[in-house]
Amino acid sequence: MRLFAAIIPPPEILDEVAAALAPVTELVEGVRWPDRATWHLTLAFYGEVPERALPDLEVRLARAAARHPAKRLAFAGAGAFAKRVLWLGLTGDPLVRLAASTRAAGRRAGAVQTDDKPFRPHLTIARTRHPTDLRPLVEALSSFEGSSWAADAVHLVHSRLGATVRYESLGHWALAPDERG
Template sequence: MDLPPEPPTLRVFVALAPPDDAKDELARALQPACAAYPRLRWNRIEDWHITLAFLGELPSTAVPLLRSALAGAAASHPALQLGLRGGGHFDERLLWSGIDGDLEGLHALAADVRELVRSCGIEFRDRPLRPHLTLARSRRDDPVSVPQAAAGLGGFVGRPWWTERLHLVGSNIGRGPGPIRYRDIEAWRFGAAVRTADDGAPAGP
Protein backbone atom coordinates (compact mmCIF):
# COMPACT_ATOMS: atom_id res chain seq x y z
CA MET A 1 0.00 0.00 0.00
CA ASP A 2 1.48 3.35 -1.02
CA LEU A 3 1.86 5.98 1.71
CA PRO A 4 0.35 9.42 1.05
CA PRO A 5 2.91 11.96 -0.16
CA GLU A 6 4.51 14.25 2.42
CA PRO A 7 2.84 17.69 2.31
CA PRO A 8 5.06 20.55 1.09
CA THR A 9 4.72 22.31 4.43
CA LEU A 10 4.11 21.24 8.02
CA ARG A 11 2.90 23.22 11.06
CA VAL A 12 5.24 22.06 13.80
CA PHE A 13 6.28 22.68 17.39
CA VAL A 14 8.69 21.21 19.95
CA ALA A 15 7.11 19.92 23.13
CA LEU A 16 7.12 17.69 26.19
CA ALA A 17 4.31 15.24 27.03
CA PRO A 18 3.22 14.18 30.52
CA PRO A 19 3.09 10.42 31.13
CA ASP A 20 -0.25 8.66 30.83
CA ASP A 21 -0.85 8.30 34.57
CA ALA A 22 -0.30 12.03 35.15
CA LYS A 23 -2.73 12.83 32.32
CA ASP A 24 -5.28 10.36 33.72
CA GLU A 25 -5.01 12.05 37.13
CA LEU A 26 -5.79 15.46 35.60
CA ALA A 27 -8.57 13.98 33.43
CA ARG A 28 -10.31 12.71 36.58
CA ALA A 29 -10.07 16.18 38.12
CA LEU A 30 -11.58 17.64 34.95
CA GLN A 31 -14.67 15.40 34.92
CA PRO A 32 -16.91 17.92 36.75
CA ALA A 33 -15.88 20.70 34.33
CA CYS A 34 -16.45 18.47 31.28
CA ALA A 35 -19.97 17.79 32.52
CA ALA A 36 -20.67 21.40 33.50
CA TYR A 37 -19.31 23.07 30.34
CA PRO A 38 -20.18 20.82 27.38
CA ARG A 39 -19.83 23.64 24.84
CA LEU A 40 -16.09 23.93 25.41
CA ARG A 41 -13.90 22.39 22.73
CA TRP A 42 -11.92 19.93 24.84
CA ASN A 43 -8.54 18.72 23.59
CA ARG A 44 -8.08 14.98 23.36
CA ILE A 45 -6.05 13.64 26.31
CA GLU A 46 -3.59 12.01 23.91
CA ASP A 47 -2.87 15.46 22.44
CA TRP A 48 -1.96 17.13 25.74
CA HIS A 49 1.52 18.64 25.58
CA ILE A 50 3.76 21.41 26.95
CA THR A 51 5.02 23.56 24.08
CA LEU A 52 8.68 24.63 24.26
CA ALA A 53 8.87 26.32 20.86
CA PHE A 54 6.11 26.91 18.31
CA LEU A 55 7.73 27.03 14.87
CA GLY A 56 4.67 27.55 12.71
CA GLU A 57 4.34 26.48 9.07
CA LEU A 58 7.67 25.16 7.76
CA PRO A 59 8.79 23.54 4.50
CA SER A 60 8.94 19.76 4.86
CA THR A 61 12.58 20.00 3.81
CA ALA A 62 13.35 21.66 7.17
CA VAL A 63 12.35 18.56 9.16
CA PRO A 64 15.60 16.59 8.62
CA LEU A 65 17.59 19.56 9.93
CA LEU A 66 15.38 19.74 13.00
CA ARG A 67 15.66 16.01 13.62
CA SER A 68 19.44 16.19 13.87
CA ALA A 69 19.47 19.30 16.06
CA LEU A 70 16.75 18.12 18.44
CA ALA A 71 18.27 14.67 18.83
CA GLY A 72 21.41 16.41 20.08
CA ALA A 73 19.42 18.65 22.42
CA ALA A 74 17.69 15.67 24.04
CA ALA A 75 20.94 13.74 24.42
CA SER A 76 22.64 16.68 26.15
CA HIS A 77 19.85 17.39 28.66
CA PRO A 78 18.82 15.37 31.71
CA ALA A 79 15.23 14.48 32.38
CA LEU A 80 13.25 17.13 34.30
CA GLN A 81 10.92 16.56 37.22
CA LEU A 82 7.67 18.40 36.56
CA GLY A 83 4.05 18.28 37.68
CA LEU A 84 0.63 19.64 36.71
CA ARG A 85 -0.86 22.19 39.08
CA GLY A 86 -3.97 24.36 39.19
CA GLY A 87 -5.65 26.00 36.24
CA GLY A 88 -5.88 29.31 34.44
CA HIS A 89 -6.92 30.90 31.19
CA PHE A 90 -5.76 33.19 28.41
CA ASP A 91 -8.21 35.92 27.32
CA GLU A 92 -11.19 33.98 28.72
CA ARG A 93 -10.92 31.70 25.68
CA LEU A 94 -8.24 29.09 26.41
CA LEU A 95 -8.25 26.86 29.49
CA TRP A 96 -4.95 25.47 30.77
CA SER A 97 -3.33 23.62 33.64
CA GLY A 98 -0.14 25.07 35.08
CA ILE A 99 3.28 23.43 35.27
CA ASP A 100 5.13 22.91 38.55
CA GLY A 101 8.55 21.51 39.39
CA ASP A 102 11.93 22.26 37.80
CA LEU A 103 10.88 25.41 35.98
CA GLU A 104 14.45 26.69 35.80
CA GLY A 105 15.47 23.53 33.96
CA LEU A 106 12.39 23.80 31.75
CA HIS A 107 13.26 27.35 30.72
CA ALA A 108 16.88 26.34 30.08
CA LEU A 109 15.75 23.45 27.87
CA ALA A 110 13.38 25.72 25.92
CA ALA A 111 16.15 28.30 25.41
CA ASP A 112 18.54 25.64 24.10
CA VAL A 113 15.88 24.22 21.78
CA ARG A 114 15.11 27.64 20.34
CA GLU A 115 18.78 28.44 19.81
CA LEU A 116 19.30 25.13 18.00
CA VAL A 117 16.28 25.82 15.78
CA ARG A 118 17.71 29.21 14.87
CA SER A 119 21.09 27.61 14.15
CA CYS A 120 19.30 25.54 11.49
CA GLY A 121 18.37 28.77 9.71
CA ILE A 122 14.71 28.45 10.69
CA GLU A 123 12.94 31.68 11.57
CA PHE A 124 10.02 31.64 13.99
CA ARG A 125 8.22 33.97 16.37
CA ASP A 126 10.19 33.63 19.61
CA ARG A 127 7.49 34.28 22.19
CA PRO A 128 8.30 34.22 25.94
CA LEU A 129 7.80 30.76 27.42
CA ARG A 130 4.65 30.49 29.55
CA PRO A 131 4.64 26.81 30.57
CA HIS A 132 1.13 25.36 30.46
CA LEU A 133 -0.94 22.43 29.23
CA THR A 134 -3.84 23.51 26.98
CA LEU A 135 -7.07 21.74 27.89
CA ALA A 136 -9.95 23.43 26.07
CA ARG A 137 -11.08 26.43 24.04
CA SER A 138 -14.35 28.31 24.27
CA ARG A 139 -16.69 29.46 21.53
CA ARG A 140 -16.72 33.18 20.74
CA ASP A 141 -20.14 33.67 22.31
CA ASP A 142 -19.14 32.01 25.60
CA PRO A 143 -16.98 34.30 27.78
CA VAL A 144 -17.70 32.57 31.12
CA SER A 145 -17.10 28.81 30.78
CA VAL A 146 -13.31 28.94 30.60
CA PRO A 147 -12.79 31.26 33.63
CA GLN A 148 -15.25 29.21 35.69
CA ALA A 149 -13.59 25.92 34.71
CA ALA A 150 -10.18 27.41 35.57
CA ALA A 151 -11.43 28.42 39.02
CA GLY A 152 -12.58 24.85 39.59
CA LEU A 153 -9.05 23.59 38.95
CA GLY A 154 -7.47 25.98 41.44
CA GLY A 155 -6.84 23.30 44.07
CA PHE A 156 -5.52 20.61 41.73
CA VAL A 157 -1.98 19.40 42.47
CA GLY A 158 -0.80 16.46 40.38
CA ARG A 159 1.89 14.01 41.33
CA PRO A 160 5.45 14.77 40.16
CA TRP A 161 6.80 12.95 37.11
CA TRP A 162 9.97 12.83 35.01
CA THR A 163 10.11 13.90 31.40
CA GLU A 164 11.02 11.04 29.09
CA ARG A 165 11.33 12.43 25.57
CA LEU A 166 11.63 15.60 23.55
CA HIS A 167 8.92 15.63 20.86
CA LEU A 168 8.79 17.20 17.42
CA VAL A 169 5.06 17.45 16.71
CA GLY A 170 3.01 18.28 13.62
CA SER A 171 -0.57 19.53 13.64
CA ASN A 172 -3.36 19.83 11.11
CA ILE A 173 -4.52 23.24 12.32
CA GLY A 174 -5.71 25.36 9.43
CA ARG A 175 -6.15 22.32 7.17
CA GLY A 176 -9.92 22.16 7.18
CA PRO A 177 -12.86 21.90 9.58
CA GLY A 178 -12.86 19.77 12.68
CA PRO A 179 -10.80 19.57 15.89
CA ILE A 180 -7.05 20.07 15.95
CA ARG A 181 -5.09 16.82 15.75
CA TYR A 182 -1.42 16.31 16.55
CA ARG A 183 1.07 13.63 15.62
CA ASP A 184 4.63 12.96 16.66
CA ILE A 185 7.05 13.43 13.79
CA GLU A 186 9.77 12.01 16.02
CA ALA A 187 10.73 11.91 19.70
CA TRP A 188 14.09 11.47 21.44
CA ARG A 189 14.89 10.23 24.94
CA PHE A 190 16.70 12.60 27.24
CA GLY A 191 20.33 11.86 28.05
CA ALA A 192 19.68 10.75 31.62
CA ALA A 193 17.27 7.82 31.54
CA VAL A 194 14.38 7.79 34.00
CA ARG A 195 14.58 5.22 36.76
CA THR A 196 11.51 3.91 38.59
CA ALA A 197 11.37 3.02 42.27
CA ASP A 198 10.07 -0.36 43.37
CA ASP A 199 6.68 1.17 44.24
CA GLY A 200 6.34 2.67 40.75
CA ALA A 201 6.98 6.28 41.80
CA PRO A 202 9.54 8.31 39.91
CA ALA A 203 12.95 7.89 41.51
CA GLY A 204 14.85 10.43 39.43
CA PRO A 205 17.04 10.33 36.34
Protein backbone atom coordinates in the same frame (compact mmCIF):
# COMPACT_ATOMS: atom_id res chain seq x y z
CA MET B 1 4.78 21.14 7.56
CA ARG B 2 3.38 22.81 10.69
CA LEU B 3 5.70 21.71 13.51
CA PHE B 4 6.38 22.20 17.20
CA ALA B 5 8.65 20.71 19.87
CA ALA B 6 6.91 19.31 22.94
CA ILE B 7 6.98 17.15 26.01
CA ILE B 8 4.24 14.54 26.06
CA PRO B 9 3.07 13.47 29.53
CA PRO B 10 2.71 9.74 30.24
CA PRO B 11 -0.75 8.10 29.95
CA GLU B 12 -1.22 7.64 33.71
CA ILE B 13 -0.69 11.37 34.24
CA LEU B 14 -3.18 12.18 31.50
CA ASP B 15 -5.62 9.81 33.27
CA GLU B 16 -5.31 12.00 36.39
CA VAL B 17 -5.94 15.15 34.38
CA ALA B 18 -8.97 13.61 32.65
CA ALA B 19 -10.40 12.54 36.03
CA ALA B 20 -9.97 16.06 37.39
CA LEU B 21 -11.70 17.59 34.37
CA ALA B 22 -14.68 15.21 34.27
CA PRO B 23 -16.73 16.97 36.99
CA VAL B 24 -16.14 20.50 35.66
CA THR B 25 -16.74 20.23 31.91
CA GLU B 26 -20.32 21.52 32.18
CA LEU B 27 -19.58 24.54 34.42
CA VAL B 28 -19.18 27.05 31.57
CA GLU B 29 -20.99 27.01 28.22
CA GLY B 30 -19.12 27.32 24.95
CA VAL B 31 -15.92 25.63 26.13
CA ARG B 32 -14.27 23.11 23.80
CA TRP B 33 -12.35 20.32 25.50
CA PRO B 34 -9.74 18.90 23.12
CA ASP B 35 -9.12 15.19 22.93
CA ARG B 36 -6.48 14.07 25.41
CA ALA B 37 -4.46 12.65 22.50
CA THR B 38 -3.56 16.27 21.72
CA TRP B 39 -2.40 17.18 25.26
CA HIS B 40 1.25 18.22 25.40
CA LEU B 41 3.62 20.85 26.79
CA THR B 42 4.80 23.06 23.93
CA LEU B 43 8.48 23.95 24.18
CA ALA B 44 8.81 25.71 20.81
CA PHE B 45 6.31 26.43 18.04
CA TYR B 46 7.96 26.50 14.61
CA GLY B 47 4.96 27.10 12.36
CA GLU B 48 5.28 26.11 8.72
CA VAL B 49 8.67 24.47 8.15
CA PRO B 50 9.91 23.43 4.71
CA GLU B 51 10.41 19.67 4.48
CA ARG B 52 14.02 20.21 3.40
CA ALA B 53 14.75 21.75 6.85
CA LEU B 54 13.50 18.67 8.71
CA PRO B 55 16.76 16.65 8.81
CA ASP B 56 18.73 19.59 10.20
CA LEU B 57 15.99 20.36 12.73
CA GLU B 58 16.01 16.74 13.92
CA VAL B 59 19.79 16.79 14.41
CA ARG B 60 19.62 20.06 16.32
CA LEU B 61 16.76 18.87 18.53
CA ALA B 62 18.70 15.71 19.38
CA ARG B 63 21.67 17.86 20.42
CA ALA B 64 19.46 20.21 22.44
CA ALA B 65 17.78 17.31 24.28
CA ALA B 66 21.12 15.67 25.11
CA ARG B 67 22.33 18.89 26.81
CA HIS B 68 19.46 19.01 29.33
CA PRO B 69 18.67 16.58 32.14
CA ALA B 70 15.33 14.81 32.46
CA LYS B 71 12.83 16.84 34.48
CA ARG B 72 10.55 15.94 37.40
CA LEU B 73 7.23 17.68 36.81
CA ALA B 74 3.70 17.71 38.20
CA PHE B 75 0.56 19.49 37.07
CA ALA B 76 -0.85 21.87 39.67
CA GLY B 77 -3.37 24.68 39.68
CA ALA B 78 -5.13 26.30 36.75
CA GLY B 79 -5.34 29.59 34.92
CA ALA B 80 -6.58 31.26 31.76
CA PHE B 81 -5.08 33.25 28.91
CA ALA B 82 -7.12 36.08 27.35
CA LYS B 83 -10.45 34.59 28.49
CA ARG B 84 -10.09 31.97 25.75
CA VAL B 85 -7.59 29.33 26.89
CA LEU B 86 -7.85 27.26 30.07
CA TRP B 87 -4.64 25.63 31.28
CA LEU B 88 -3.07 23.61 34.06
CA GLY B 89 0.19 24.86 35.54
CA LEU B 90 3.35 22.95 36.36
CA THR B 91 5.55 22.49 39.36
CA GLY B 92 8.98 20.91 39.43
CA ASP B 93 12.11 21.47 37.39
CA PRO B 94 11.88 24.59 35.26
CA LEU B 95 11.66 24.08 31.51
CA VAL B 96 12.83 27.56 30.52
CA ARG B 97 16.35 26.57 29.43
CA LEU B 98 15.13 23.48 27.57
CA ALA B 99 12.50 25.59 25.78
CA ALA B 100 15.16 28.16 24.82
CA SER B 101 17.36 25.40 23.40
CA THR B 102 14.54 23.93 21.31
CA ARG B 103 13.63 27.39 20.02
CA ALA B 104 17.29 28.03 19.09
CA ALA B 105 17.46 24.64 17.36
CA GLY B 106 14.52 25.67 15.19
CA ARG B 107 16.01 29.05 14.32
CA ARG B 108 19.37 27.50 13.38
CA ALA B 109 17.63 24.90 11.20
CA GLY B 110 15.73 27.61 9.34
CA ALA B 111 12.35 26.95 10.94
CA VAL B 112 10.32 30.14 11.10
CA GLN B 113 9.19 30.48 14.67
CA THR B 114 5.88 32.30 14.73
CA ASP B 115 5.46 32.41 18.50
CA ASP B 116 7.81 34.88 20.18
CA LYS B 117 5.78 35.11 23.40
CA PRO B 118 7.67 34.56 26.64
CA PHE B 119 7.74 30.88 27.56
CA ARG B 120 5.11 29.94 30.17
CA PRO B 121 4.95 26.17 30.66
CA HIS B 122 1.37 24.91 30.80
CA LEU B 123 -1.01 22.23 29.55
CA THR B 124 -3.86 23.66 27.49
CA ILE B 125 -6.99 21.77 28.51
CA ALA B 126 -9.79 23.85 26.96
CA ARG B 127 -10.48 26.68 24.53
CA THR B 128 -13.33 28.99 23.60
CA ARG B 129 -14.07 30.69 20.29
CA HIS B 130 -15.00 33.97 21.98
CA PRO B 131 -13.81 35.64 25.19
CA THR B 132 -15.53 33.85 28.05
CA ASP B 133 -15.45 34.16 31.83
CA LEU B 134 -13.38 31.08 32.70
CA ARG B 135 -13.08 31.95 36.40
CA PRO B 136 -15.48 29.19 37.54
CA LEU B 137 -13.26 26.61 35.85
CA VAL B 138 -10.03 28.16 37.13
CA GLU B 139 -11.47 28.16 40.66
CA ALA B 140 -12.73 24.57 40.39
CA LEU B 141 -9.29 23.37 39.25
CA SER B 142 -7.15 25.67 41.42
CA SER B 143 -6.49 22.99 44.05
CA PHE B 144 -5.60 20.26 41.54
CA GLU B 145 -2.24 18.65 42.30
CA GLY B 146 -1.18 15.78 40.09
CA SER B 147 1.44 13.12 40.66
CA SER B 148 5.07 13.80 39.88
CA TRP B 149 6.37 12.32 36.63
CA ALA B 150 9.56 12.17 34.60
CA ALA B 151 9.74 14.29 31.45
CA ASP B 152 12.52 12.44 29.67
CA ALA B 153 12.18 13.22 25.96
CA VAL B 154 11.57 16.03 23.49
CA HIS B 155 9.15 15.24 20.65
CA LEU B 156 8.97 16.88 17.24
CA VAL B 157 5.28 17.02 16.40
CA HIS B 158 3.54 17.57 13.06
CA SER B 159 0.25 19.43 13.54
CA ARG B 160 -2.35 18.57 10.91
CA LEU B 161 -5.17 21.09 10.84
CA GLY B 162 -8.65 20.26 9.60
CA ALA B 163 -12.10 19.57 11.02
CA THR B 164 -10.21 17.98 13.91
CA VAL B 165 -6.61 18.71 14.81
CA ARG B 166 -4.32 15.68 14.62
CA TYR B 167 -0.80 15.47 15.97
CA GLU B 168 1.84 13.06 14.75
CA SER B 169 5.15 12.64 16.55
CA LEU B 170 7.86 12.63 13.87
CA GLY B 171 10.57 11.68 16.33
CA HIS B 172 11.70 12.01 19.91
CA TRP B 173 15.04 12.46 21.62
CA ALA B 174 15.96 11.52 25.16
CA LEU B 175 16.94 14.13 27.67
CA ALA B 176 20.15 13.42 29.58
CA PRO B 177 19.79 11.29 32.73
CA ASP B 178 18.90 13.33 35.80
CA GLU B 179 22.00 12.94 37.98
CA ARG B 180 20.06 13.88 41.12
CA GLY B 181 18.31 10.50 40.96
